[in-house]
Amino acid sequence: MTKNSAAVESLLSQDREQVLTEWRAELSAVGGLSTDAQGTEQLLESVLTGVRADGALDSFDDKAWEKVREFLSGLSRSRAAQGSTAADTSRFVLALKKPLFAGLQRKMGQEPAALVGALWEVSTLVDSMAQYTVTAYQRSREEIIARQQQELLELSTPVIKMWDGVLAVPMIGTLDSGRTQLVMEALLQRIVDTGSTIAIIDITGVPTVDTLVAQHLLKTVTAIRLMGAECIISGIRPQIAQTIVHLGIDLQGIITKATLADALAVALKRAGFVVTRGKPAAAVTPAAD
Template structure:
């Protein structure tokens, strides 16, 4: 089959792109087909198995992974990507039929080998596509976490972190790392963690908050927790969670007022200018 693929490479490439994309195959499909076929020929000549994981097949697998990553980034489905790879069978079958039409047994054997190879390539492509999608989703989740937990400089030496949504270990770790880094960068002495947007506070959430407060204090800063609503206060008391060592306020405004007072600022309300 190696000789056939080498001799008919151009026709197989065009036939593959046409089978996958119709009569008007895009230049992108042509380039993808060319990339995979260029790696496929020397791998087949090595006379080793794709499934066995021989080093000769690594360029083919890399080309398929690149194909998967490119199509995943474009929003093309895994099924469509797999179908593109499976479409390689059609031009190869046509070339085999032309080459071995007088030897039915050899043609059947060659078709069986091609079917097994292309099926394995398609499966590898789907697996690579899935890995790419999982990496993309994980990266997007990290970006969303960063966006949902911004560290804001409210005043000189005072930072605030408005928490929105459910707190878990990963998110708390991200908040802690980001906040501690900002404390170092701004030399802040006070950090306000506002949990107004946190729907519930249970034992696990309280432990996460205490760990964050402890880490802030180890950096030489102090912490105030704001957004303690009546329902949350009752839940904390009911669960027997000890937050007495942590300064807390009902609203972010109250926490800011306390932070300003600790920083030595005083404010006087003046007559309204008309």
């Protein structure tokens, strides 16, 4: 263990409570950051473990600091899920500098040259820890965003059972490759689960149709047919119809309708159902008291 590491080990062992108190006070003074008592104790204990394992203060990638990295990763994930910013998470660590500097000055004040070296190594360590939290926070946020996007995609492409043997998928928003794949997988699985023979793809909520969107639709229709079901595309507005004609997209053999209601009527007829209008039900008069 180097002289500087020994000084830090001595400080965290003998003056632990004072360092914790000064750290929490610093956290309170810097923008009202959380003074999570358990978090400060756990991080300080992890740093002490790293020092005792002969971790170089200026080399945070050493195996000795693995426990500290694990703790900081968990801290960043937790704060990212709670909505804290990367800056807040980083400042939580950086606030540890002041009490460490003050403690080292108390212990090494009579050795100015040695004190400067120790302060530099401790500063490097804390900076590396803070930078690690930013990286871990960003990675956690990306994972959260990716998961939310996946959940939104699943919510925005529900497969609805319209009637016995008739399914419908209302498409809303831009249709890209990833979303088409999700729709295709969900729809084909529901066809298998329900034994449906007709699937309606409603594109009323799709703002524009270009060559790429048309190709995605044709791929979905082909997959549905391979499963032994028939496909109807509804929501063909006049503007979309003109676009399809101008692009030269061939929808021959695919039933298209202007509205979902029209598509459902065709689907019911092909499925052998007959829907008739009955007499309106008589109004129920509330009984007198």
